[in-house]
Amino acid sequence: MPGNRGVSYEGAGRVEVRETDYPDYELKDGPGVNPANVGRKLPHAAILKSVATNICGSDQHMVRGRTTAPTGLVLGHEITGEVVDTGPDVEFIKTGDLVSVPFNIACGRCRNCKEGKTGICEHVNPDRPGSAYGYVDMGGWVGGQADYVLVPYADWNLLKFPDKDQAMEKILDLAMLADIFPTGFHGCVSAGVQPGSTVYIAGAGPVGLAAACSAFLLGAAVVIVGDLNKERLDQARSFGCETVNVAEGEPKDQIEQILGAPEVDCAVDAVGFEARGHGKDSETERPATVLNTVMDVTRAGGALGIPGLYVTGDPGAADESAQRGSLSIQIGLGWAKSLSFVTGQCPVMRYNRQLMQAILHDRVQIAKAVNATPISLDDAPRGYHEFDEGAARKYVLDPHGMLASR
Known part of the structure; x- marks a missing residue:
């Protein structure tokens, strides 16, 4: 043996x-x-x-x-x-x-x-x-x-x-x-990506990049990837993605510069529970930031794929609620826009x-x-x-x- x-x-x-x-x-x-x-x-x-x-x-x-x-x-x-x-x-x-x-x-x-x-x-x-x-x-x-x-x-x-x-x-x-390939693909399918879609993907780590690649495979017209890491954003651009550096401000404003409108058809959260804030808060952990952002930038009636990992126990979280996996999500925004959500393991x-x-x-x-x-x-x-x-x-x-x- x-x-x-x-x-x-x-x-x-x-x-x-x-x-x-x-x-x-x-x-x-x-x-x-x-x-x-x-x-x-x-x-x-x-x-x-x-x-x-x-x-x-x-x-x-x-x-x-x-x-x-x-x-x-x-x-x-x-x-x-x-x-x-x-x-x-x-x-x-x-x-x-x-x-x-x-x-x-x-x-x-x-x-x-x-x-x-x-x-x-x-x-x-x-x-x-x-x-x-x-x-x-x-x-x-x-x-x-x-x-x-x-x-x-x-x-x-x-x-x-x-x-x-x-x-x-x-x-x-x-x-x-x-x-990561099925996970990124699942995020895009859950978000309703189809030929001609405009897509925002939060996170340019491997799952986010796999989701971006999947969006193109599904026929997306424009794939926009957001992250704080310049090297990872460069990697996303290497196969045709548009990018936004969220350290420079809210994704919505940068999306408008790319598309001429501040919203996309579909969005994918490939970040998860260790998310940071945007703009001046980009050095601070803000675990609900990405979830709230993808709701904000997705058109009314759209859908969100959430393959990013969220946990029920996070001993390193900044506050007691987040340690239990309880985040300050703007569910009212999602409800008002009639957004669909798909979470969990692919x-x-x-x-x-x-x-x-x-x-x-x-x-x-x-x-x-x-x-x-x-x-x-x-x-x-x-x-x-x-x-x-x-x-x-x-x-x-x-x-x-x-x-x-x-």
Whole structure:
């Protein structure tokens, strides 16, 4: 049996690459594992050799100490891998398959899964519907920023790439299917983006850039991306986006300069709960700012996609209400404008097969759009630090050196 290493959260601002257990077909006790899940048998699971496993902004919230994540938690929910073993109940997935792993863990059996709502599966997290690998309060499934990882309900969860050699030629693009590409796409679909739409996307991190790329794929006429980070705004402009620097003032005024009107058809919040203010408040955390802004800049009768992460427990928040996830949202504005809202985890399986086809048939270059950058597993602490400093990159960990020549 080979050894295993994983990227472990070691307290606010620190991650380390540590020796960890090789996956087993039973969920063991460990950091963050829900006691009700300990001892759970997993004959339906597969063991994957991680080919690509990405650092996500959602991971960064934990690493900054902004959640209740326990130390020792192995991180990582964006996984692409090669199947090296399967449990006795796995029927269709085979050893050697190259696969994408939706970050949502779903059983395929509950009511929500059968309705396509795989982000809120009822059977994988004893505390509440919805689960993910290597994430706080998500049931305790071990993360995939590691050499090897276990995927439960393998026949249901895994998306097999049809041609392994073709997939390896586009592996950096396909690595985005585990989370950020479907998440950005879901944000745009939820917001009603269609041919000819004008779209405002708050946030030029990887999810925001993936949403911008998705908006173009859906036929948007104008995509405007707002952020505080010049390098990330430059990255958005590199594939055709208009941009607004929210440090310079309210997005509404800058949108009017671009469009000749202060409103867009649709808007996407790709920032989440660590949002800062705009203009003179841009150095101060204002967690409701983005939600209120996307309501303000979206036309009456429009819709908002909100894939940005919001939490029920934020120990680092500035006030007691925000620590409980209670924000000062102008719901009256949203009501008056008859706006629609869609929040929550993206149900990755709703989109990943179609987006895979778009990648394989050269309809989109998502890795280029988000500036996907491979680094070794040992370099994960550096990747987390540079990402936290605002690097305009999507860091992709390469545990076995399979991306180095790509």
